[in-house]
Amino acid sequence: MNASKTTTHAIVARDADLVIVLRRGPSRHVRLLRWDLRRDEVEGGQWLMGTVTFGACSLSPKGELLVYVARKGSRTFTAVSRPPYFTALAFWESELPWTGGGFFVDDDHLVLGVTHEPNQGSLPPRLKISDIWSYLPWKGNALEPSSATFGEPSSRPPRHTNTGSAKGRAIGRRARATLRWSSSATNRPAGRGASGS
Numbered sequence: 001m002n003a004s005k006t007t008t009h010a011i012v013a014r015d016a017d018l019v020i021v022l023r024r025g026p027s028r029h030v031r032l033l034r035w036d037l038r039r040d041e042v043e044g045g046q047w048l049m050g051t052v053t054f055g056a057c058s059l060s061p062k063g064e065l066l067v068y069v070a071r072k073g074s075r076t077f078t079a080v081s082r083p084p085y086f087t088a089l090a091f092w093e094s095e096l097p098w099t100g101g102g103f104f105v106d107d108d109h110l111v112l113g114v115t116h117e118p119n120q121g122s123l124p125p126r127l128k129i130s131d132i133w134s135y136l137p138w139k140g141n142a143l144e145p146s147s148a149t150f151g152e153p154s155s156r157p158p159r160h161t162n163t164g165s166a167k168g169r170a171i172g173r174r175a176r177a178t179l180r181w182s183s184s185a186t187n188r189p190a191g192r193g194a195s196g197s
Contacts, residue, residue: 009054010035013063015107020059020066020083022052032066034084045084056101056113059083065127067102067110069094076100078114080123090121102132111135 006025013019017037024030030052032045050072057068066083069076078100079088092114094100102112109128123129 009057011057011059011066013059013061015061016063018059018063020063022054022057024052024054030070030086032084032086034063043084046086048086053101058101058103060104060107060110062107064107065089065104065110067104067112069100077119078102078112080110088121090118090123092116093119105130105135 004026006023008024009022011020011022019035019037021033021035021042022030023033028049028051030048030050032048034043034045035041036043048070050070053069053071056078057066059066064082065080067078067080068086069078070086071077076094077091078094079086079091081088092100092112094114095116099115100113102110102114104110108126109130110123111130111132113132115131115133
């Protein structure tokens with residue numbers, strides 16, 4: 001009999017003696033468990049048929065709400081639930097592959113990686129929702145380029161410590177050839193499909 005592989009991921013509540021455990025396995029099933037550290041009791045929760053992106057989950061500081069990203073088939077969504085249940089209070093279907101997820105600033109403030117209103121459901125009225133792009137506005141590069149920050153510019157390829165071997169010498173030759181080719185604008189070949197004139 002083959003034992004199915006399982007993995008676990010735990011999220012500790014910041015202001016409570018509580019841990020949420022996500023157990024993946026067997027196959028594409030995930031179970032949510034609530035572990036009360038004070039009483040050392042684990043409450044078995046709901047199973048979800050699909051996958052949960054562990055790195056995109058967050059637990060509110062008191063452990064009352066969980067935000068997670070789940071995928072079932074070709075659909076990906078962000079949801080907020082009350083652990084140990086996956087049942088969504090509200091969910092947002094992902095518009096783009098790299099959007100979704102979120103984190104709790106505090107018990108009353110949730111920052112999400114989506115910009116639209118929930119597709120379904122509603123959240124507690126006390127909960128303030130921000131999107132990540134307005135919560136962390138881009139202010140440009142905070143570092144001014146300088147030799148102290150990035151080192152002195154050089155037109156030489158980096159030296160390899162293993163230059164005594166044939167492999168090390170070949171790497172050095174390729175680096176020098178690449179440098180010569182890239183620094184000579186007149187010797188560049190025409191791009192694909194170009195006439196070369």
